[in-house]
């Protein structure tokens with residue numbers, strides 16, 4: 001999949017390996033993530049999806065090369081990188097006493113001068129992000145007093161407030177009810193309209209099947225990377241789950257369902 005040039009690529013990995021607890025869990029991954037598209041990473045538990053996303057974000061020691069918008073990740077000054085790449089992690093810890101407003105304002109830090117108060121642009125970005133994720137109503141409440149789904153929407157707003165060119169999200173739908181999962185899809189659509197590159201790790205395969213491209217992982221390797229519209233890509237998704245799921249067309253979209261084992265009759 002990888003090419004020798006990184007132009008037109010939001011992120012590129014070449015020979016990317018990473019170890020956790022002394023064990024290599026990502027094995028020599030080559031991957032190009034196209035700019036301005038939504039790529040979703042899929043695969044069974046433990047496949048290495050979160051580890052890959054963290055390595056692409058520069059949040060994990062790794063070997064091999066990772067490039068962000070054509071430049072080696074390691075060569076980009078941290079503040080610049082924080083403006084170019086926003087991150088929404090899984091089960092992210094944050095300051096529980098901070099108000100939702102202040103949490104989202106943290107997303108503006110890479111844009112602000114040292115100890116400078118927020119400017120008009122920062123205030124507008126925070127308000128826009130809170131409204132986008134429908135978290136505006138509880139902007140004065142402490143993060144620690146919010147439900148799981150409400151909290152997730154605030155953390156999504158924080159990632160949006162960065163207004164980065166590349167947004168990486170690990171399990172962004174955690175705790176979101178189905179209507180808010182659909183709202184998240186609308187947010188992604190709006191980001192794509194603005195040219196933002198979105199990369200997500202999702203367990204909700206039906207939602208992930210709306211992405212432009214899918215990266216399928218298994219046992220620390222990318223087994224397939226291709227357009228969602230290609231049947232071979234959808235087959236690769238099913239294979240990654242040992243064909244224990246099937247993907248069906250329904251109302252102009254793809255729906256993934258697990259095969260449910262037939263019930264054994266009760267012996268009386």
Ligand SMILES: Nc1ncnc2c1ncn2[C@@H]1O[C@H](COP(=O)(O)OP(=O)(O)OP(=O)(O)O)[C@@H](O)[C@H]1O
Nearest residue numbers: 020021022025043044045046047048049050051052
């Ligand atoms: N802190 C750690 N120390 C050692 N091994 C780890 C650690 N964190 C994860 N691993 C292992 O690394 C491998 C990849 O984990 P990772 O979290 O990237 O998988 P994943 O595909 O995101 O899984 P899931 O779908 O369950 O979230 C797994 O085998 C996991 O057990």
